[in-house]
Structure formats: C-alpha cells, structure tokens
Amino acid sequence: MLWLGVAYLGALAALLITSLWTQDDFTGTIQRTWTLDNFRDLFTIDVYRTITLRTIGIAALVTVIDAVLAFPIALYMAKVASPRLQRLLVIAVLMPLWASYLVKAYAWRGMLSADGPLAWIAAPFGLHSPGYGVPAVIITLSYLWLPYMILPVYAGLERVPNSLFEASADLGGGAWTTIRRVVIPMAFPAIVAGSIFTFSLSLGDYIAVKIVGGTSQLLGNVVFDNQGAANNLPFAAAVATVPIVVMLVYLAAARRTGALENL
Amino acid sequence: MSTAISLRGLSKHFDQVRAVDDLDLDIADGEFFSMLGPSGSGKTTVLRLIAGFEEPTSGQVLLADEDVTRRPAFARDVNTVFQDYAIFPHMSVQQNVEYGLRVKKVPGAERRQRAEEALATVRLEGYADRRPHQLSGGQRQRVALARALVNRPRVLLLDEPLGALDLKLRREMQIELKEIQREVGITFVFVTHDQEEALTMSDRIAVFNEGRIEQLATPVELYERPASAFVAGFVGTSNVLQGEVAQQLLGEEGTFVIRPEKVQMSSEAPGEARSDPAVCAAPGVVRDVVYLGSTTVSVVDLDAGPTLTVSHQNTDSSIDAALERRDHRVVLTWRRDHLVSLGAAPAAPVASPEEETA
Numbered sequence A: 001m002l003w004l005g006v007a008y009l010g011a012l013a014a015l016l017i018t019s020l021w022t023q024d025d026f027t028g029t030i031q032r033t034w035t036l037d038n039f040r041d042l043f044t045i046d047v048y049r050t051i052t053l054r055t056i057g058i059a060a061l062v063t064v065i066d067a068v069l070a071f072p073i074a075l076y077m078a079k080v081a082s083p084r085l086q087r088l089l090v091i092a093v094l095m096p097l098w099a100s101y102l103v104k105a106y107a108w109r110g111m112l113s114a115d116g117p118l119a120w121i122a123a124p125f126g127l128h129s130p131g132y133g134v135p136a137v138i139i140t141l142s143y144l145w146l147p148y149m150i151l152p153v154y155a156g157l158e159r160v161p162n163s164l165f166e167a168s169a170d171l172g173g174g175a176w177t178t179i180r181r182v183v184i185p186m187a188f189p190a191i192v193a194g195s196i197f198t199f200s201l202s203l204g205d206y207i208a209v210k211i212v213g214g215t216s217q218l219l220g221n222v223v224f225d226n227q228g229a230a231n232n233l234p235f236a237a238a239v240a241t242v243p244i245v246v247m248l249v250y251l252a253a254a255r256r257t258g259a260l261e262n263l
Numbered sequence B: 001m002s003t004a005i006s007l008r009g010l011s012k013h014f015d016q017v018r019a020v021d022d023l024d025l026d027i028a029d030g031e032f033f034s035m036l037g038p039s040g041s042g043k044t045t046v047l048r049l050i051a052g053f054e055e056p057t058s059g060q061v062l063l064a065d066e067d068v069t070r071r072p073a074f075a076r077d078v079n080t081v082f083q084d085y086a087i088f089p090h091m092s093v094q095q096n097v098e099y100g101l102r103v104k105k106v107p108g109a110e111r112r113q114r115a116e117e118a119l120a121t122v123r124l125e126g127y128a129d130r131r132p133h134q135l136s137g138g139q140r141q142r143v144a145l146a147r148a149l150v151n152r153p154r155v156l157l158l159d160e161p162l163g164a165l166d167l168k169l170r171r172e173m174q175i176e177l178k179e180i181q182r183e184v185g186i187t188f189v190f191v192t193h194d195q196e197e198a199l200t201m202s203d204r205i206a207v208f209n210e211g212r213i214e215q216l217a218t219p220v221e222l223y224e225r226p227a228s229a230f231v232a233g234f235v236g237t238s239n240v241l242q243g244e245v246a247q248q249l250l251g252e253e254g255t256f257v258i259r260p261e262k263v264q265m266s267s268e269a270p271g272e273a274r275s276d277p278a279v280c281a282a283p284g285v286v287r288d289v290v291y292l293g294s295t296t297v298s299v300v301d302l303d304a305g306p307t308l309t310v311s312h313q314n315t316d317s318s319i320d321a322a323l324e325r326r327d328h329r330v331v332l333t334w335r336r337d338h339l340v341s342l343g344a345a346p347a348a349p350v351a352s353p354e355e356e357t358a
Helices: A002-019 A037-044 A046-080 A083-098 A101-112 A117-125 A134-158 A162-170 A175-204 A207-212 A219-227 A233-256 B043-051 B093-103 B108-121 B137-149 B167-184 B195-201 B219-224 B229-234 B243-250 B319-323 B353-357
Strands: B003-014 B017-028 B032-036 B058-063 B078-081 B155-159 B187-192 B204-209 B212-217 B239-242 B255-258 B264-267 B279-291 B295-302 B307-313 B329-335
Touching: A002 A233, A037 A046, A037 A233, A046 A083, A046 A134, A046 A175, A046 A219, A046 A233, A083 A134, A101 A117, A101 A134, A101 A207, A134 A175, A134 A207, A162 A175, A162 B078, A175 A219, A175 A233, A175 B093, A207 A219, A219 A233, B003 B043, B003 B187, B017 B043, B017 B187, B017 B212, B032 B043, B032 B195, B043 B058, B043 B078, B043 B155, B043 B187, B043 B204, B078 B137, B093 B108, B093 B137, B108 B137, B108 B167, B137 B167, B167 B187, B167 B195, B187 B195, B195 B219, B204 B219, B204 B229, B212 B219, B212 B229, B229 B239, B229 B255, B239 B243, B243 B255, B243 B279, B264 B307, B279 B307, B295 B329
Parallel strands: B032 B187, B032 B204, B078 B155, B155 B187
Antiparallel strands: B003 B017, B003 B058, B204 B212, B239 B255, B264 B329, B279 B295, B279 B329, B295 B307
C-alpha cells in the first residue's frame, strides 16, 4: 500500500512539478524555474485547444457508442442466455483482450483501408470506407474498449433480481417500459463504472490514432511528441495534466451516481 | 358466485420434472384461497402460471372465463406480491406504488390519490417519500401489497409473502391480510408452506403434493377430515395407526389418524376404559414430555408398538405433574368417532413439517 502510494502518487506529483518548469530553447535542458508558461501556452495556442477538445470529444463519443453497444449485449448475457451460453459469451467478450493492442489497431487499419473489407461491404450501397481520420479513431477505440464496458454492465445486471423484471411486467409494463423504467436505471451505475474505463483509456490513447488517425492528433500524441522528438518534458507534463484533471472531474461526477461501488 | 380463476388440465414440465401435473381448479370471486404444500410441490409454479411468468406445457388458464393462457404477464388483470417483495430500489415508496398506474398512463392527480389510498389501506401513511432501503421487512411487504392493490386487480397472487417476517409480525400480518382482503373484496390466491398460516386465513385450501392437489377443502374439513396420510401429516401433527396395530387397538383393518389433542392421558387405571365401546384405550410408557407454554406435548410408546403424540392445554398450573410423568406407565384413551379413516390403502411414509425442520 505504501509502495503504491509512493510510486504512484509520487510519480503524479513529479509530473505536476515538472509541468511548472521550463525548457531552454537553445540547449533543450530543463530549467528549474517556477512558471505557468506551459499552461498558458496550452490554453492560448489554438492548436492545443483544438486537440484538447477533440480528445475529450472522441473519448465522450467512444464512451457513448460503447454504452449503447454494450447494454443490449450485457442484458442478453445476464438475463436471456442460458448458463452455458452465458459462460461462452463471457469468454467471447474477454477473448479480444488476449490479443495485442497493436495487432487489433493494425487489423482496423486493414479493415478501414480504401480497398479493405469495410469498403467492399459499403460499395454496393454506394458508400466507401470512412478512411483514416477521426471517424476511424472512434471506430477503433470503440472496438478496443468495448469489453471494458460490457463486463461491468453485465456484472451489474446480473445482480438485479429477476423478480424486479417480473414485478414490472406484472404491473402492466411491456418489455420496452421495463427496460426504460427499471433495467436502465438499475444498470446506470454499472454503465458509469464502465464509462470510467472507456473514457480514461480513450483520453490517454496515442497509438491507435497514429495507426488509423491519419494526420489528426490527440493529447497523447502531443505528450509523446514533446517528450520524444522535441524533448520538452515540462510541456509534455503540462499536457499530461489535462486528462488527469478531466478524469478527476469525471470521477467526482461518477461518485455521485454510486458507480464506484460497482467497480 | 362467478369464478375468478379456472385452471383446465394445466401441466408444466421442467425437463423430466412434472412441476404441475394435469391440474383442474376453480377459484371463486372474492375468495381467500390458499395453496399449501412442501417446497417443490408445484404450488409456486401454479401461481406463476396464473400470473403469466411461465407458459404451461399444456392446459388452459382462464381469468373470469376468459382464456389468457397465451397472454403475457403485463396483459393479465392479476397482480403479484413477490416472495422477496421485488420493490424497485431506485424509486421512492410513492413511485413504487404508482408504477402500475404510471405504466397504464393514469393521470397524475388520480395516480397520487389512489397511491395515497393504497398506502392508507396497508397503514403506511406518511411513508410515501421514503426509499426502500429505509424500510423494515414488514414495511417493504406492505409496500409490495399496496403496489399490487393500487391497480385494483381482479385477483391478487401472494407468493409466500410472510415467509421472511418474524413470527410475531407474521401473526399480525395474517390477521391484517385477511382484513384487507375483506375490505377490498379481491380474490386472494395465497401460496404458503406454513399450515398454520393457511388455516388462519383461508376460505379454502388446496394441499399440493408432487404437482397435484392432494385435497381441496375448508380449513376445518382439512384438519378434521384429512383425505390422505400426506394431508394428515402435513396439516398439523397426527398419529397414524395402521395394519396390525389398528387391528389390535381398534379392532378394524385400515389406516387411521387421530389428532394429538383428541387423546386423553391418564395414569394407569385398568379395566375402567375398556367398558365403553365408544372409547379406545391403549397402555404405554411416556418417553418424553415437552412443555410448550400453552400446551404440553407428551410422546408415548404404546405397548402395541407405535409411538403416539398427545397434547393437552395447560389449563391449570399442575404442570409439574405432567413433567414428572416421564418413564411412567399411562393409558391413552380416545373416542372412536375422533378417528379418521384413510381407507385400507397402505399409507406412504410421510414426514410432517415439524419433523422436517427438527
């Protein structure tokens, strides 16, 4: 516990402190003088603001897409499937997690390419593959993080006693009414719990966007580029605090729904 | 009186198990009807078939002479009080009670008024804004009842609703349930494994065993005239005399049942009882005496072989005398017309509920 605290919180503190230093433009060495210049740049330079909003927007959209996809799957797994099928489905949902992240990202690169399977399927409808760019990033990230949404929602729904569904039907509620008035409210904390994963994982991603994102950048790329290519560690640290702050706000909001007890 | 529920040749099989086996049953309007039986006897399955949570393998369910066999639960004019109450945890008491009306799009003002009335019926005024987790088990049970009653269904189905309550509260709720039923005039179909509960509240009782109705009768009939050894054993405690023992003690072939409270016990007084042909007598040794407050139960090993249970009211305070009878010789006597004959068929071995829990 102590080690965790030192290693984890210590690293975060170091990050925050680094973000308040600056870099010598000529030598590239870090100057340990306190300044808020990094944050000023972050908020005033247009390109960074755009990237920040784009990143949050993508993370939010991925979360919504995953929630919408995961809910019916989790509901089927928890309440409709036979115990045997249920086990098979859990394995099926977990299976993609065994494959390497890079393999899956490159698989989507292939899927989305101009002569790939998606283009082939879309062609008869007069459509074409979305190509590489923000939509491709959203598709790929949604695919990558979907299991992290399905599993908590499945676990949450499994805990809901069947008698609640029966009670709703008994009181005159059809399937849709029951889902809207009973199932979704009951599953909501679990959906929020899952969204913490999908949102934070999307927020920090920088590899998928390199592979399928074309020229678009996310916050993670800015961090990566500043640290690697530009070697501007203080600015990278400043950029990295943005997702942390966003996540803290998000977690605070999630706490109010009681979702953290669902993790 | 018209029928509220009719079951015609109703069967429900789960794989190889016949949970409900070719059942015919009519329940009258306004009746307090109980289905009594051990767990796994099919009584709850019958309830779920009436509610529409299960589809029968064969047969028909009629509500008010209308065939509803293939109709889903939400389209049937019955409401259920669940064993675990099934209160929606994310809604207040008021929202729970209003749920059925809201789903049926009853206007807001009427909804509130009817919810208020229903909460008053179950004596939960002032609890409308509480959350389910703030309620005790007994209060949740009342919410479940109000939530069902507010819809004014033709039939109310109750699935062991008192099972989770402690004994005192259960006794109170038994009487209250019966009062509520009289007040609202709705047909109640009540599932229980507690014979005392069934005897207390019901107009008629169906005793279930292995998916069939063993006996369908009023509480008095059921207790005084059990139709089978199973019923005799399940409803109350009973002493079964059969075969050679019956021949020896009663002078008759067959299987007979005598209730413990109808047997008198006296210290050995030979000759006296034998003189009256309307009275049977059997000597034995008291093996055990159990003091139960209002009654004392004695277990007597008869010389003829079987063991009889005898109970008597503790109307005077001379309990010591009874307790001291252990290992003493006694004579048991009972009136011949208190014997219930179960016919000559050999009775299957039956465990009474008391023995099951012991």
